[in-house]
């Protein structure tokens with residue numbers, strides 16, 4: 237059973253989250269090519285070489301999707317705008333159809349009494365900019381600032397909140413070190429540059445939005461609880477390094493203006509020259525911080541001749557979701573208190589993503605997802621625990637409203653409260669949708 241909204245502070249907000257490339261249908265509406273289209277087209281990168289060309293066809297089914305959001309009783313909707321839909325070449329002439337679409341999306345939300353929470357970048361970099369070096373090129377901070385100005389000049393007066401970049405760790409480390417996401421690199425120098433430039437771009441976009449007079453600006457970091465695989469020093473050190481890279485580097489840069497020592501040890505030789513001078517830009521004041529939380533990972537030391545960070549991931553013992561991710565609700569209050577105590581103090585915190593790829597719905601009735609309901613209930617319970625300890629958590633967003641394009645894993649994992657039939661693109665609310673509706677009823 238999910239807790240009811242009356243079990244939370246009266247102004248606590250409940251939302252659902254999606255992202256542009258994962259739902260819109262990128263082939264429609266005049267959007268430009270992105271590095272995800274390129275990445276997916278290279279065999280071996282994405283399950284079945286699937287891409288976001290059609291996805292949920294949200295572009296043409298927006299009204300239906302907004303009606304579903306409304307029917308569930310959500311207060312706020314977290315979506316992203318696609319850089320390549322707004323500026324097909326990354327720079328230059330805007331795509332009028334793209335701007336009109338986001339305009340209608342905002343008005344559609346406001347008409348239904350739902351707060352629009354915008355993210356400017358959820359991973360689909362225009363190919364034209366990827367070809368110029370993408371996140372490895374320092375100029376990206378200015379390209380991103382220009383894009384921010386174009387889209388926010390159109391919708392910035394009506395969004396409730398805005399965050400520049402979804403999950404800086406994924407944009408940089410996962411995509412340039414692990415090679416798991418576009419552009420699929422495995423290069424520490426590229427990684428270091430991307431890690432720094434993504435924060436510089438965050439800072440520049442925040443400046444632009446302030447100049448436009450916008451309020452309620454934030455930053456969204458993803459964190460995974462990093463646990464030692466065994467009770468050895470090597471294991472503990474491995475978990476600590478991963479914790480610093482994954483969970484501390486970005487929030488530390490944004491809120492404190494420095495990078496953790498454990499990361500600098502391996503990264504400093506590869507950071508762009510003069511990186512220390514950029515913290516004035518990176519540490520723009522923000523109004524809230526967002527946490528995307530799903531799981532924990534276990535780490536051990538790699539063989540001694542392995543290059544930094546010399547850690548390996550080890551499979552954990554806890555029950556898993558269809559992503560093979562351990563279910564570990566206790567990590568949520570761990571990070572909420574860590575953020576408050578070490579970085580953000582009184583700043584409002586939002587859980588900007590939490591959810592799971594359902595296991596039960598894959599066999600049998602596709603609308604029966606008791607595992608998702610249990611997952612959400614456990615994590616909402618942990619949010620309540622953090623609130624009881626005085627952590628200023630102001631809202632919680634479920635990932636995701638709809639089943640959608642799950643990046644390198646294509647369309648097989650299903651994160652939605654709503655089932656999407658990939659043959660017809662029809663929407664069918666799952667049991668979790670009804671449970672949420674019940675919980676949000678006033």
Ligand code: GBH
Nearest residue numbers: 255402403406416458528530589635642644
């Ligand atoms: C979220 O990131 C994303 O914001 C969202 O777009 C996504 O749909 C959701 O997760 C569910 O995955 O190495 O290919 O196995 C959460 C952060 C994203 C970090 C996936 C680990 C591993 C992908 N995680 N990533 S892979």
